[in-house]
Amino acid sequence: MKNSITVKRATAPRTTALSALAPPAAILTALVITWQVAVTAGGVQPAILPSPQRILQQGWEARTTIWDNTLPTLQETFLGFAVSLTVAWTLAILIDFSPWLRRALVPLLVASQAIPIIAIAPLMIIWFGFGMLPKVIVIALVTFFPVTVGLIDGFNRTDRDAINLLRSMGANRWKQFVYVRLPSALPSFFTALRIGIAYAVTGAIFAEYVGAERGLGIYMAVMKNSFRTDLVLAAVAVTAFVSVCLFLLTYVAERAIIPWHSKERRSWHG
Amino acid sequence: MAEATPPKIELRGIGKSFPLGHGQVRPVLDDIAFSARPGEFVAVIGPSGCGKSTMFNIMAGLETASSGEVLVDGDVVTGQHEHFAYMPQKDLLFPWRSILENTSLGLEVAGETKKTARARAASLFAAFGLSGFEDAHPFELSGGMRQRAALLRTVVQGRDVLLLDEPFGALDSLTRTDMQSWLQGVWSQNAWTAVLITHDIREAIYLADRVVVLSARPASVRLNLTIDLPRPRELSMTTSAEFAGYERTLLATLHEETLSPRGP
Ligand SMILES: Nc1ncnc2c1ncn2[C@@H]1O[C@H](COP(=O)(O)OP(=O)(O)OP(=O)(O)O)[C@@H](O)[C@H]1O
Numbered sequence: 001m002k003n004s005i006t007v008k009r010a011t012a013p014r015t016t017a018l019s020a021l022a023p024p025a026a027i028l029t030a031l032v033i034t035w036q037v038a039v040t041a042g043g044v045q046p047a048i049l050p051s052p053q054r055i056l057q058q059g060w061e062a063r064t065t066i067w068d069n070t071l072p073t074l075q076e077t078f079l080g081f082a083v084s085l086t087v088a089w090t091l092a093i094l095i096d097f098s099p100w101l102r103r104a105l106v107p108l109l110v111a112s113q114a115i116p117i118i119a120i121a122p123l124m125i126i127w128f129g130f131g132m133l134p135k136v137i138v139i140a141l142v143t144f145f146p147v148t149v150g151l152i153d154g155f156n157r158t159d160r161d162a163i164n165l166l167r168s169m170g171a172n173r174w175k176q177f178v179y180v181r182l183p184s185a186l187p188s189f190f191t192a193l194r195i196g197i198a199y200a201v202t203g204a205i206f207a208e209y210v211g212a213e214r215g216l217g218i219y220m221a222v223m224k225n226s227f228r229t230d231l232v233l234a235a236v237a238v239t240a241f242v243s244v245c246l247f248l249l250t251y252v253a254e255r256a257i258i259p260w261h262s263k264e265r266r267s268w269h270g
Numbered sequence: 271m272a273e274a275t276p277p278k279i280e281l282r283g284i285g286k287s288f289p290l291g292h293g294q295v296r297p298v299l300d301d302i303a304f305s306a307r308p309g310e311f312v313a314v315i316g317p318s319g320c321g322k323s324t325m326f327n328i329m330a331g332l333e334t335a336s337s338g339e340v341l342v343d344g345d346v347v348t349g350q351h352e353h354f355a356y357m358p359q360k361d362l363l364f365p366w367r368s369i370l371e372n373t374s375l376g377l378e379v380a381g382e383t384k385k386t387a388r389a390r391a392a393s394l395f396a397a398f399g400l401s402g403f404e405d406a407h408p409f410e411l412s413g414g415m416r417q418r419a420a421l422l423r424t425v426v427q428g429r430d431v432l433l434l435d436e437p438f439g440a441l442d443s444l445t446r447t448d449m450q451s452w453l454q455g456v457w458s459q460n461a462w463t464a465v466l467i468t469h470d471i472r473e474a475i476y477l478a479d480r481v482v483v484l485s486a487r488p489a490s491v492r493l494n495l496t497i498d499l500p501r502p503r504e505l506s507m508t509t510s511a512e513f514a515g516y517e518r519t520l521l522a523t524l525h526e527e528t529l530s531p532r533g534p
């Protein structure tokens with residue numbers, strides 16, 4: 001009987017990494033070629049719009065500097081996101097257990113998103129200097145909200161009947177949380193995590209842009225001021241690449257932590 | 271309670287109204303009373319939405335009754351959960367747990383170690399036709415197997431009374447017939463006291479020692495019919511004259527009820 005399962009698994013349609021990457025790669029290539037042709041044929045000045053070829057060439061020559069500036073950005077992103085995750089889980093669990101805290105905190109969380117980061121980030125430099133701290137705060141500030149909301153929502157989406165089943169077994173609130181609410185929330189947590197990580201890199205760049213010692217953000221600002229449009233865009237390309245890698249990493253984590261989720265989904269479609 | 275042995279379970283005057291807001295209430299249960307002897311299998315049928323699941327929720331201590339009491343072995347246990355093992359209408363097998371982990375959940379929640387809980391559940395896998403599926407996940411199982419796993423999760427808790435809420439409602443009729451004769455078999459080998467909610471009159475007669483018919487909302491007991499068919503029951507009995515007689519009686523009572531709905 002086990003055999004029939006194996007067979008079903010093997011024949012279920014599966015998207016390979018290649019077939020997933022091919023369509024976006026094709027469109028990207030087409031865009032880059034168009035850009036190259038337009039710039040070369042139109043005779044646009046490199047300081048205004050450099051060709052992709054030039055960006056690649058100059059970027060490669062400046063690779064050590066760019067790499068030296070990428071590392072701190074990555075560090076800030078990870079640290080900021082770690083802080084954000086800690087805050088998000090703590091808040092979401094507190095809110096899940098206490099109706100009073102839910103009423104008290106949810107409006108404040110929503111209000112926190114009305115803070116214009118663009119105005120606050122320069123102040124952070126005044127308050128906390130040019131080091132790591134203001135960056136971590138900005139990243140945490142822009143990413144904790146989607147993750148917290150995703151978690152709160154995930155906990156709430158638990159089947160009421162499943163809670164009742166646990167209650168009939170004699171589970172207290174804590175056991176209900178551990179056995180049902182937490183696992184039920186994990187799929188929406190990973191969705192929220194993807195939204196958060198997309199904001200995290202942009203947040204880091206932005207925080208550096210207004211003032212930093214090193215990092216891709218300040219690198220872009222400095223290069224812009226010396227009219228090195230090509231190097232600004234090279235740094236943008238690196239940022240985009242980093243974002244995509246982190247985004248893909250969330251899928252790896254999802255498969256490792258909740259393997260049942262993707263298997264179950266595949267069995268519905270297959 | 272003057273009898274020598276009190277019934278295993280007894281419901282006395284159970285009533286339930288749900289508040290609807292604006293000072294209005296929806297009466298759902300009105301004076302439900304019946305009992306079951308130890309080892310007795312009682313089936314409950316009634317019009318859709320009459321309050322059968324609500325009655326189970328009250329027995330399982332998930333919902334408070336507006337009036338009346340639940341007794342187990344002669345003691346009032348209203349609001350307590352530890353006497354009843356509840357199998358809800360949906361199978362509620364959790365996708366993040368293997369079948370073995372799903373079936374041992376109740377014992378784990380009750381504080382058994384994972385190891386003991388799993389060993390106890392595993393020892394029932396053969397009887398429930400689930401051998402070899404210990405490590406499978408719920409989505410890999412057929413509908414009938416899922417229901418058997420859910421039932422295993424219910425009985426392994428070792429509670430006094432099983433509450434089965436339409437366990438076979440979602441199955442196709444062929445699988446359902448299989449499951450009914452299988453349940454009849456395992457039930458006769460164990461001394462479970464069970465209450466089964468069903469919409470299927472033939473299922474009720476085939477499986478039960480007694481069939482309780484509820485009226486339309488607000489529900490009360492319309493008929494308490496003893497099924498005097500020999501055990502073990504064979505599928506061939508379902509074509510006997512006695513069986514047909516019970517079927518006619520139940521159908522007539524139920525028909526009256528569905529034609530006269532009351533209340534908001
Ligand atoms: N929390 C609630 N608040 C208000 N009304 C409720 C509530 N729970 C159940 N009801 C009502 O009580 C009635 C009985 O519900 P219940 O689920 O017990 O019926 P049932 O007999 O199990 O139905 P079915 O045969 O469809 O399973 C329904 O009309 C339902 O709308």
Ligand SMILES: [Mg+2]
Pocket residue numbers: 322323324359435
């Ligand atoms: Mg019901």
